[in-house]
Structure formats: structure tokens, C-alpha cells
Amino acid sequence: MKTIVRLAGIIVLLWAVGMADTAQQSQADHAVVSFTNPAKPGTVEVDVNEGSITVRGYEGKNVIIDARWRERALTQEKREIEAALAGAEEELDKEELAKKKAQAEKSRGMKMLAVESMGLTIEEEDNVIQVSVEEGKRAVDLIIQVPFSTSLQLSCRDDERGVTVERVDGEIEVDTSDGPITLTNVSGPVVADSSEGEIKVVFGKITPGKPMSLSAMDGDIDITLPLDVKASLKMKTDEGQIFTDFDVQLTPSQQKKEEDERKEGGGYRVTYEKVTLGLINGGGTEIQLTTYEGNIYVRKAK
């Protein structure tokens, strides 16, 4: 069964009718989508180019999606940059410039209607719900409610609000470029990466067995684990520090490489990877934490 709910371009702002004032408020889209087989845990995949994603687990069987469109997607600075880029391109491309002039000629004496297509698409197939937003000029804040056992795949770029998840027990995959990743009351496995944002995960419990991995470049990685967790941590930070209030049993790094080229007239070298291996309560679920400039915090649940 394939359900397609298309909301693309549903809302057209009616400037011409003199509704300029209401247009200043953000527009909202609302959709309720059911899984093909509600008895089986489903998956929700969200891909947002500009905007934020918030997912909350709730006691229900359907997925409820609310989209709030922001009035201004581009900050002033970004607009300026874009204008500058456009200008540069026009200078380079005479043909393009001529074309634009011709277009301007056509619309002389007329005013432009601002029709902004929202471009939100929701598809369901085989217990997988895909939510995607067309690349446009407006950012969106998505608020999605899912059954607790749902698995998530969330991708979010170019926004400072990032991804927030609360009370979801399925597998969670998240990536952001700028925004932070904040997961609360999840049980994993979690696989997350962010280039600029920080990653904060509070585990309610840990689903044992499957490995997890969190990677950041600039941001801190901050995880909170249950007291009785059995975990094997593999931690790597280039410029940051590692902090924990757990009794971590450190084991020597196995990532050692020996090279002996003395016979061939070369040198001898031993290199150690900058990896810290630590066991909590004897070791268990593999958790890898990687950050280049940030710190790593491993906290006990209070």
C-alpha cells in the first residue's frame, strides 16, 4: 500500500486579497499518517535542508507531522552573500544577463505575486514514512510525534536549531551540519554525527548488543548513561579533554602499529592511535565517541 500525501504548494499566500498582515505569521501544515502494519515498529525518515526537526514519542499508532514555516529562511547576511554571488555570476555571464533583461522587459509595469511553494512531501511505503522538504527559500520547523518503538533517520543541514528527540526507543540515526543534536530518554542504538554542532544524548536505558557511534568536529559530546550500564567506550579527541564520573577501567590502546624498515635502509617507528579505551562495569555495548575540537563528557544518570 502506498499512501502519498502531497502538500506541495497547498498554501498560496493571498497578497492580492489584501492579507499581507496574516502572511507575516508563520504558516502551518498538519498531517497524520498511519503505518502499513501498525503492529510492527516502523521507521520515519526526515530530510530537511533548512530548518529543525523535533521528534517526540507518544502513546499512539500514527505519525503526526506539524510543519511550521518560518517567514524568513535567509538571514540578512545570507541574503547579501547570495546577492553578491548572483551579481558576480551576471558579470561573468553576459548571455544570462541579456536573458534577465529580456524578462524584465516582459514584466514591465506589472507587480510580482509572491507565491511561495512549501514543498513538503510525506510518503509511506512498507512501514517507512519519508518526510522531505524541497529546497526553497523558507526554513521549516518540523514537529513529529511517533509511536515509542519507531526507528528514526533524521538529516538536517544549515540550521542552528538542529535535531531534538525525546522518548523514542527505536534505532536512531541523525546527522546535522550546523545544528546541535539533543536526544533525551532514548535507548539506542544511536549513530549520530554533526560537523559544527554539539551532540548530547541522555539514555534512559541501553539496548545491549548493537554498537553506537557519535562523531562531532567542533562540538562537545555529552552522554548520560544508566548507573548499571555495561559499556566499552572508545574515545578519541584531538584537542579536547575527556571527563567522567563513572569508574572507568582504562585499557591500553590496541591501535598500535609497528614498522621496521631498518633492513631496507629505513627506520623503525611505533605509532599509537589517539584512542582511549575504557570499560564501564566490565564492558559491553560498544560506544565510540569521536570529536576533534570538543570535549567528551560521560555522565552517570542522576
Add this chain to the structure above:
Amino acid sequence: MNCERTKEFLADYLAGELDEKTLAEAQAHLAGCAACREELESLSAIWTKLGVLPKEQPSAALRSRFYDMLEAYKEGLEKGGTAARIYQTISSRLSRLMPRRPTYQLALALVLIIAGLGSGYLLNVRFRSNARFEVATLKQEVNDMRRTVAVSLLKQASASERLMGVSWSSRVDRPGDEIITALLETLDHDPNVNVRLAAVDALYLFYGHPEVKDGLVRSLAGQTSPLVQLALIDLLVGIRERRAAEALERLIQDEKLNPKVKKRAELGLAQLS
């Protein structure tokens, strides 16, 4: 599925009699639990050995032979007197072989002891080499199994399972081309940054393999995530791969490159030359 339940299913698992759902659950648990995998491996080794033994089928003649034997035994009992006499003659003849003087008796005992020890030692050596061979075969089998599991895990839809695939790959001794190709494929095409990062770490362990260095240098140009770029630069500079210099130079030229990656690439370039 927990350890106890998985152990209940191990026999069915080996016999291939699990239904799809339980099989998937058991596989998921096995992939994550080293203790259960060991149990499975040892159980499967025993099964393989049992399977080699031919099945014993009673022949048609068995019944008649059994009754013949029973008859013969009954007769033997009746002729018990003759049997005892025969025994006596044999033992008296044997005692004649025994030297009368204690010194000779002692010498004979010594000779026998030495002969016993010697043959025992020889047997032991032969047995041990045999055992060593068997252990080697078993190890090989375990290694092959790991390889198969790793490659199949790398193709899973869940990033966590693919991470597990990478970690299994790195536990394979002497990885074949299959593993190396799968890891390089993961490094180039896996959609998840964390999985790609894990692939970089795993390939680091195998960089002695001829295809690995080439693959790593080639991969640098295609990576878009700054995290993976940094990891690759660190690795290539760490192993002093001189061919990486060209790739680094090209990377630095890229205007969209993350400034931190650019800094690291320039630093690496200086270290390589």
C-alpha cells in the same frame, strides 16, 4: 533475544530449522554477543565432526549371528572344564619364559618400561601434531565465518549493523580481497559518516595490504564530510604515504573545503615532504 533463549535455539539454528523471525532475532543477538558466538562455533565444530561418522545400520545377518553367538557361548559354558585346562597350560608356558634370576627379572622390567615410555612419547608427538592441525583448521573455519558475517553485515540497512560489520571485519586475521573491497566500498559509498569513520579505523589495521593504500588515497578526493576528510588525512600522514601528497594538494585547492580540514591538509603536506 537474550543469551539463554539464544542458547536454546542454537541447535535448531545449526540444523536450519528456525523460522524466519526467530532466525533474524538469533542472528541479531549472535552478531552482538561474543559469548554466544563462541558457543555456536564450538557446537558447530562438534556437529561437523559427528556428521562425518557414517551411520551404523544393522545388517540382515545380525539377528542370526547374534543367536549363533549365544549358542556358542552356551556350549562354551558346558565345556568349561576344557577351557580351564587350556588356560593352565598357557600360563605355565608363559612362566617358563620368565627368567629365574631376579637380576634378569629386573633387567627385563627395565627394558619393558623404557620401551613403553618410548612408544608412548612417539604416539604423543603424533597425536599432538594431529591436534594442532585440527585447531588450525578450526581457526580457519571461524575466520571464514567471521568474514562471511562481516561482509553481509556491511550491506545492512541499519547504520548500527553496518558498524558491527566494520568491527567484525577488523577482527578477521589476514583479510582476503573480499573484506578489503567491502571496506573500501563502505568508505567510499556508505551514507553514514560514523560508518565511514569506522571503516577508516579498520582499514588502518590492514594498510599493509597492497590495495588499501591506493584505495585510501583515491577515497580522499571523493569524501564530503569534514570528519572523514580529517580522519583520512591523519591516517595517510600517519603511515607516511607519499602518494597522498598529490591528493592533499588537490584537496587544498578546493574552495569549499572546511577551513579546519584545509589547515590539517597543509600541515600534513608539510610533514610528508
